[in-house]
Amino acid sequence: MTLSLPAARTVDLRKEPVSHVLDRVERALGVHLDRETMVRKRRSVGARTDRDSWVRIERRGLDRIGKQGWDGAACAEALQEVAKPTWFGGVSWREANEGVMWRADETALLPGAPVGTSIVAVDPDVSDEWWAALNASLDALATQQSNRIATPDTETITQSLVNETIWSVFPRSLDTTVEQWRLAHADLNWANVTAPQFSLFDWEDWGMAPRGLDAATLWGASLAVPALAKRVRHERREDFASRDGMLMTLFVAAKILGPHAHPEDPRLEPARAVSAQVIKELQTG
Incomplete structure (x- = not known):
């Protein structure tokens, strides 16, 4: 027994x-x-x-x-x-x-101090070299394979989780089928990266995930600083332009806009605005 x-x-x-x-x-x-x-x-x-x-x-x-x-x-x-x-x-x-x-x-030991808290309210003002190093690491990660499945927020990411998370906030008529699965850190926020020298740490949850999960996660952690969120979208523009990157944008936005959202969260309005544009692109694309 x-x-x-x-x-x-x-x-x-x-x-x-x-x-x-x-x-x-x-x-x-x-x-x-x-x-x-x-x-x-x-x-x-x-x-x-x-x-x-x-x-x-x-x-x-x-x-x-x-x-x-x-x-x-x-x-x-x-x-x-x-x-x-x-x-x-x-x-x-x-x-x-x-x-x-x-x-x-x-x-x-880390090569520098963590950039900030997981969600930032002030632009960390990292260098162009820092962004280049971030891109190099994320691009290298995306080319590799593993049997591991990413666990963002300690939940195993599956097609079902993507569906349920997005549909909990956005129209159920949206086709949320994931096409491309790539390796992701799965917890890419400002508390898990260092500066001035870039390094990415806390690898407990990495694994295969829909393309764009890391980019969307960092975008969500940057939304309180509009210029920073815009920079994230520019640096990872190929991910965000992909269909799966659009889905991951909605996946992250749904967590921000969901039933536990704080009414004074400065990320709410920019998350709604970008989500509306992404939904329009998905429906007309």
Whole structure:
């Protein structure tokens, strides 16, 4: 007989005690974590080590891990010509009395500071060289293949998820069939890239996804700064002009405009405006 565990509790690691988790990671990886450098987010904690590396620790419910496992940072070492920190090692374990797993990955230090929070309100003013490096990495990523399936927002992206997400906000008469699946980072926002030297980190959710997912995700994270959102669309214009890029624009916009939207979110109006234009193009194209 299989014993079921309680479902994973909703936990915010910015508020939850994590000393016992840090102690376990130190023993497993043979490092000392500098608590003064610790960065705490809702689902993850990171800190510098005594051997000039970085350890990122994440908590995730078993229902959010999926069939492909949870070793995205390690598997990303196989990717070629993508600017990212080198992975050194990792450890994972399951909570004894809860349907939760923890995973810690040790990587090289980032070449610069994260550009900002995931969604920015001020233009980060990155250089033309930075945009060129972003494009080179995304273009290189798109040419490679994997058995992994991307999990944006920890949900496995499928045709059904694309349909349901878009149709939850936009007309169900839209044909949302995806034609091109390409490798994507799947969490491309301003908190997961560095500057002035470009690097893309936090590779837990990468995998095959509809073309344009990364471009649309970064666009959605930039909408509060119109000039920045416009720059994203210009830099990744071939993705946005593709049919699947249009669908991913609606996919991301639907998450912004959905039932949990905050009425004062500055991204609402630009998301509506672009979505209306995209729908018109899809219906007449």
